Amino acid sequence: IKVEDKLAINRYRVDEGRPHVRIKRHEDPSPQLLAMTKICPAGCYELTEDGAVEVSPAGCMECGTCRVVTSETGEIEWAYPIGGYGIQFKFG
């Protein structure tokens, strides 16, 4: 089974209007933030045409990788979703 197929098994309850991962305003993303466009396991990060990085946390698996990788740059605000929201893993 492919990773994409496994991810499709998970369920997400998105807290609309209160994203639990946010990127602070920036013009030149750090190498760490740029790296997230390649290493986020859920593909939540994208590089825009103007060179900024955007995040769409709706499919976030709450792995914390982006939080750790950018911990020294301070570009990301990260918190677990409030109770009842976020990912629900089908197999625990």
Ligand code: SF4
């Ligand atoms: Fe991606 Fe993990 Fe960060 Fe969620 S916590 S946005 S899955 S790297």
